[in-house]
Amino acid sequence: MKFEEFPRALQIAIFLDNMQYVKQVFTSCNDLLRKKQFCYILARHGITFELDDEMVADDEERETLQEIVNNTKLSEGFLTLARDIEVMEPKSPEDIYKAHLLDGRASAGASVDSARQNLAATFVNAFVNAGFGQDKLMTVPSEASSGGSSGNWLYKNKEHGKTSAAASLGMILLWDVDSGLAQIDKYFHSNDNPVIAGALLGVGIVNCGIKNDCDPALALLADYIDKEDSSVRIGAIMGLGLAYAGAQNEQIRGKLTPILGDTKASLDVIAFAAISLGLVYVGSCNEEVAQAIIFALMDRSESELGDPLSRLLPLGLGLLYLGKQESVEATAEVSKTFNEKIRKYCDMTLLSCAYAGTGNVLKVQHFLGQCAQHLEKGETYQGPAVLGIAMVAMAEELGLEMAIRSLEHLLQYGEQNIRRAVPLALGLICISNPKVNVMDTLSRLSHDTDTEVAMAAVISLGLIGAGTNNARIAGMLRNLSSYYYKEASLLFCVRIAQGLVHLGKGLLTLSPYHSERFLLSP
Template identity: 85%
Template sequence: MLTRDSAQLDKYFHSSDNHVTNGALLGVGIVNCNIKNDCDPALALLGDYVDREDASTRIGAIIGLGLAYAGSQNEQIRSKLSPILNDAKASLDVIAFTAVSLGLIYVGSCNEEVAQSIIYILMDREESELGEPLVRLLPLALGLLYLGKQENVEVTAEVAKTFNEKIRKHCEMTLLSCAYAGTGNVLKIQNLLGHCAQHLEKGETHQGPAVLGIALVAMAEELGLDMAIRSLEHLLQYGEQNIRRAVPLALGLLCISNPKVNVMDTLSRLSHDADSEVAMAAVISLGLIGAGTNNARIAGMLRNLSSYYYKDASLLFCVRIAQGLVHLGKGLLTLNPYHSERFLLSPTALAGLITTLHACLDMKAIILGKYHYVLYFLVLAMQPRMLMTVDENLKPLSVPVRVGQAVDVVGQAGRPKTITGFQTHSTPVLLAAGDRAELATEKYIPLSPMLEGFVILKENPDYRED
């Protein structure tokens, strides 16, 4: 399938239009995303384009490599991309996306060489450049290297305190939120809330990453998640304007592909906000919380918004993106950084979500500017919603399963219940957020856990039909 998709893209490499070629480069990265291949087809196809003169072509190849090799810690890619960070002739956007791609490839690895390269860039940049929106992707790339590594970030955080004051606090907040992502650390959430309580006068930008950080740290378990939603409601009421612009994005991250009614109502209200950036963030977040669910209520809201904003091209663009997300893969895909019933966190999936949300902090300059393709980082978090059962030879097997809301084990002694309000379906079957499936027949024994994706079954030798 991978070879066929790459062949489909091949014809676009010979186009005379640069934008078409750049799209093909990005497409190769998307097709190879989350796929391991000893032949390294992505490197073979994209490697030659990394050193081209045209900046947009280089960016297409660099992001393609970042998507294809996210989490792989591939030394070949590092040796290909690292020289760009030290290239004095390279434009700021090329350097920023190179740093992000290296951050994705070495996500959660604490790689010192990549970290030092990014730190040198942040130290060497002119003060006038540090106010550019794309420069904020450099602290994000640094944060991705320490994703979920907690105390390991302390040395780099101390170095960040020596940066220019225009970027210092932004870098500190980004590093802190990435390092403690998914840990549920209450003290770090309190620290981030403290930064959000300040009233700024210098036009600093660090409160946006702090708001996203609250969602990142608290997303690990249900109770912390609900508390974070309540805290974000208070920030909406009392926070500065730059905080209000980040709150919808934080809500989108907390309820990714899980359209909770209270969050949906909040985002619906904010999508009509007087501040266009708050409205745009709310619209994108409506797409995120409904991603792949085909949720009828969100789809109706977005149809109404497309009529309401038909004269505003920027907001209409955001509505169309959100509509695409709600019907992601025609309802067969989901955006989910967790797997195995929220037991394991995927660093690459979370990194893709964080990168997109940080880009959305400055909608007008990045998403609505030249860099709308940053939205494609979401592909790192895409995975199938369905549960498929296969036999020992990996051939599809249709069996009855009960699908219901997951609960902690309850019921009579010796007869535990793990789901409630179930319905019986035949596999393959779609699982929504919070759903769990269990076999409705004793004819088969599962050889792998009944979780998302594939489940391997074998026939039960003791089974007899009555």
């Protein structure tokens, strides 16, 4: 502040998570263009921040700056960039698969499982055209007489395929709230529950990261939270979670917290309610939400805790403490009283979230110690411990290299449940950052004899290349698609990974870091 290095000061204020300092930077600087820069930094970080007349005196200027912080013009800016570099032309999944470059086998295998093929195409199409507002499957104008191709694509899918297809519209129209909601609206009038569920989720995706005074997402989704059909409920619950991620909105809490204590609600509904609350209150250490999730965990029966879905509850709890380090300790103590089936799992999840992006060496050692134990009775907590190593160490270059070496050791000496988590940890630690050594390791693991290791490795190839258009990874994935042409589930993973590599035609990233890797956006 003393040397008037205001942008740097702002970054440090955000790093310290101190809103008073952020205000101070605004009040000390008188240059409007610089203030715009501050707003873009805040918007990238995803902070809910209200400017007042002390920070910006002029009403018009304040409105313009608030629009930047709220990301209202994000879609406009993204499309301007796309036009400037001439990538507006929509791409189809076939453009990504490039099947013509492979031998005949791969294209012959395409007819095996058409429902899953179509589901994969939906995802690839959504990833590649994300934010561009047009594609060749969902937004094609329908010919009046023949019912058109856009309606047809939706009905080329089965149950949850329809949900994904309707929700993919939210991804294609990402950030474009007005046009997006108008196009998704027609699916609300469907008689088909999966389609309605997808539309609800799509509304959440369109609104993700955009703050709007009239709260369109809440208005549209609130009525569907208490519907009978669980898929519709989950669509609405997750829609709210995505639309208001990080907003700490009290109304959302009022709507979602009662679901956690609802004895009639099914486990999947409760699990997703916990995740949504975790997203809305991410990194806030909110006690009321934490208590609600803790009680929901305590109320689960022995058989429910055996269900993989119950693991989403500790994750929702962990999100509340994301990056907040010591603040998690009281909750971690409470987690020691849980049923032994989930106790250790919850502990690892809480710690890995609380120390995410801190580079805390002692915590990495703690996780490695957990991975060294030989388990007797089907415990699952080593998975989150492995991911915890990646989450804690992704903060800085040196720790990252060390963690990659530790993960290599776990591959050699770890038990099966650890080996299955390692590829995902590698994908997480180098997300949208394709390091050659990690790429080679994942390429080797994608041919592993254990199907789960191979699937995780394939998805992780997509994660490390997400939005980079990396030609080497794209080539690897094409070869894998002909190698696995007979295995439906592995081929599905390959397709998803191909979609991720070409995310937003190479204009989007999944990396949470910005400001020269100094700030980690929650």
